[in-house]
Amino acid sequence: MQEFDFTNLNIDTEGIGIFGSSVVQSPACDGDPNDTLRYYYKTLHYIQEAMQYDSYKTSLELLATCSIVSAYEMLDGSRQDWERHLKGVFWIQRSQVIHGDSSGLKQAVWWAWLCQDVWAAFREKRRPFTFWRPLRTLDELDPYELAARSVYFFAQVVAFCSREDTEAGKNDPLGRIASAEALKEALETWRRHLTAEFQPLPYPTSKEDVFESIWIHSPVFAVAFQTYYCAHILLLMNSPIIGGLDQYTQQRKRLMECVGKVCGIALTLSDYPSSVMCSQCLYIAGIPLESKRERECVLSLLEACRERSGWPVKPLGEELKARWEEASETP
Template sequence: MSDGVEARDNEEKPVTRFSRGRLSRGRGLRKTTGCLTCRKRHVKCDEVKPVCGGCNRTNNVCHYDNKKSKTRVTQSSTRDRVENATPLQAEAEVSEDIGSTFDQLNNEVSALMTEPQAQNLSQENQHTVTTISNTTPCPHRDNYSMLDPEVNTPTDNNILNRVADFHFTHAIANLNNRGAPSTTSSNHNVENATARWVGLLFQDAVMQNEGLWNMNFEAEGFNIFGNSVAHSPVDSPELNEQCDLDRAANSPENPYLSERHPVLGQDQILEKRSWISESPIAILTHEHIAFETFVKHISEWMDLFDPNKSFAIHVPHLAVHNVGLMNAILALSVRYMSLNPSMKSMHKFAPNDALQYYYKTLHYIQQAMQYDTYKTSLELVATSLIISTYEMLDGSSKDWERHLHGVFWIQRSQVIHGDSKGLRQAVWWAWLCQDVFAAYLEKRKPFTFWRPTRNLDELSPHELAARAVYYFAQVVGYCAFEEVEAGKRDVLPRIARGTALRESLQLWRRHLTVEFKALPLMPPAQKEVFEPLWIHPPAFGVAMQLFHASNILLSLHCPILGDLRMYSNLRKSLNESIRAICGIAMALDDFASSLICSQCLFIAGLPLESPEQRCFVLGLLDRCRQRAGWPIRSLSDKLMNTWRSMD
């Protein structure tokens, strides 16, 4: 009996554990004190106040943040509550934390600016805090991971990102100035995704460290209508309103036209007039040149796989009644023309001329974000893609990648994909062409995870051509760095995945129509390294290039389990794809296909060993670059560096 009692007592006593007095590695070892300047420079701070020793030696401004630890705990607890909350509960939780962090953000931003800029920002910030505290809760940048389970970015403590957060919050404050936000989760996601993209735009403006801070939009007479005529309709308001109601009630059944006339309530129709100009927007003479360059030239990039030519036909008509879209077009066109001085034009543009239109676009979006009808409009969707193309021309791969991700947020929140019909579908395919290019160069997965629902035998020839971009995106994802590393640990699933992709490509090839076959072509005057192949229209030729580029990437990245015969067959397949890509490139001489053609040529050149073939591929790459005026960094140089590393 006593033994049982003694055993029970031993069970109830807590086990005593001894340690050597070390702090946990997870917490307590990293210092969170010190001045902001030393922490930004990643140097040790002696914490002497009011000016520490490091700042005294370097003559830097020394500033301490006494609320840092408290703010960090608050943000952490808020993030935990947000992850387990509904969208509306998450808004309320995060909005409680916004006001407490504005003082800290003011001080950090001021340390990066000149004194006049800091004073202006302080006044603007005070107004924004008042606006937010007196309105309904607004979303914050940290809770956007709820929109996409694949995107779960931790809080970034970089000061430039926090500067963007301030402008993002300022834009959100404008959303709340007109009515209560929508209570549906879809509208909540649309609002969050669009606002997050706006945050990226303002972060870029801060990184420029000029321009936006010094522009006086009011002095230039800038308004979201486009001109003063739009303030007062030229016809009777009652008559215009009735016409709008009749048009909305009789929405076209054609899916390509129904998106232009969505069914709107009377309040929405009146609200839409607040950001649309009823009369055409007046632009200057040199702006006409830039606008015409976009319509007749640059839009061909985006319309390569769109038989309706939406960016050349539909988007310009939207732009003449929308200031934001018009300025985005002008920014892209002026930037492109400044990078290509050889273009024939009566006006020569400098590289910085595009910045004023870029900043005007940001200003317009910030003002128009208060209208729900704008956040789901065709104008905003087109503007987002054009700004992404602007970043593509700018030459910074990281900035371009961030904007491609921003367009992805907007598209997913509005359920835009490759079968959306109309302009939204055209925007999606143009975005995917950009995304796969950037993803391959950065060795990452494309952002899209859409899966087509229609079978290949349901597609038209133009839709079959566009589907080649989709399969190429799948192969690029297969070749991403993380997938390659995972395949090294487990080879068999990677081989199975590669085999499945090959079968999908071959199934696509079996469904091709006669339009994808080569047409007769006059033989060249002298023998060439490769035989030219003429496939018309160019989009179909590019689709065949993408098919063969996908086969090359699979051959280079898929492990082989077989004998010498399998290796020989693989080598024959590689040579066939290389000849096809180079032969099609020899016959392509248009501007629209040059971008994707150059990427396929780059992939075709990777396994080449013959000096003659290498030199010929470099010549084809240079021809594509001359036609397109892009990329800024030559793919020829990148390909030669790859060859040097192989040799």
């Protein structure tokens, strides 16, 4: 199976030239910011016209174009349009039985779509649209497929944290704890199957560092680990605690360990493809932080990701600061 980087949300394919160059203008990029909007509407018009042809409805071009459109909507912050098109891509893929174990471009588009859908689901506190269950075991996967599988497990955790599942769990805290433990075990099983490519490499550190730097090469494997730790962070923040102060203290310690790992990995990432998913992981890792020094470090890392990718239009750091202020005002 062809290797692919699931962190790269821009799918390029021959025959799709309508969208122009980059889907979003970087803050440091010259040019008219309305150019991207013009290409966006031209693309939507093109899709509408092309859908008259049956051959287009099942083409690779449609899949790739829809993936690029939804990526633009995510980057541009158009939440309502993005949600609608994510669901549209879901139905297109479902009708063609496209999933994470498909081959070629179909597989790449599915994983790129899942990365977007999981982030949207987290933001909206809903369950991800996908209900696919992989048939291939972890033993059968190569390193790149193992990296992509981390997003699948993360999607299961986002579903656990959804408003729907949270409300249902209020009447059965023991059942919810059992569900959280099952997800943790799935994550640990994934980790036990990781190959040498996922091992951290030596990297210079200093006692003055806010977080200990963790260098994993290549970035796709680094982001897979960030995703793994973010899944644990969400489970720890959304699981009932019935063991009293001791259990709370243990969970808080584990929570801060996972936060440190996400931020430590982010310190060594400087490439464009990983920037979007890295910033999403940093946002999640930043939520439980209380230390001013650690918060400032996360905000700096988020801004560095934004400068590389141009995403999002409204800085995630601003949203994170608003969450911190809201948390400080809560009795």
